[in-house]
Amino acid sequence: MEQRLAAPHPATIDAYIAAAPAAGQPHLRQLHALLQGVAPKAEQVIKWGHPFFIEPRFLFSVSAHKAHLSFAPSAEALQHFGAELKNHQTTKNFLKLPYDAPLPEALIRRIAEYRVKAVAARQDDAFW
Secondary structure (H helix, E strand, O other), X not given: OOOOOOOOOOOOHHHHHHHOOHXXXXXXXXXXXXXXXXXXXXXXXXXXXXXXXXXXXXXXXEEEOOOEEEEEOOHHHHHHOOOOOOOOOEOOOOEEEXXXXXXXXXXXXXXXXXXXXXXXXXXXXXXX
């Protein structure tokens, strides 16, 4: 019986993008660049198998799936932009970004900027 070893998890965001579905890589690169621009001082790490931006608390994360990306700023940030997100697919914690549609860059930028300001204003030490 042949034993198959699981592929190693990507250790960097560049490796994560390279391992993502080919259809999603352009969106991932675009989203990554956008988030880097909004949070240039954030630490970029892989946590729980997905790219995270931390400053020093959780700012946002992304994840690649078969046909879409998920952008996770926070439930509160998504709720704050609820009216602008009404034409987008969301859950409590995620904005679903299909590969076959352009990224709503301006909206994502506003959400990310809001999140950076919200985290900077916090007085607690909680990660989330």
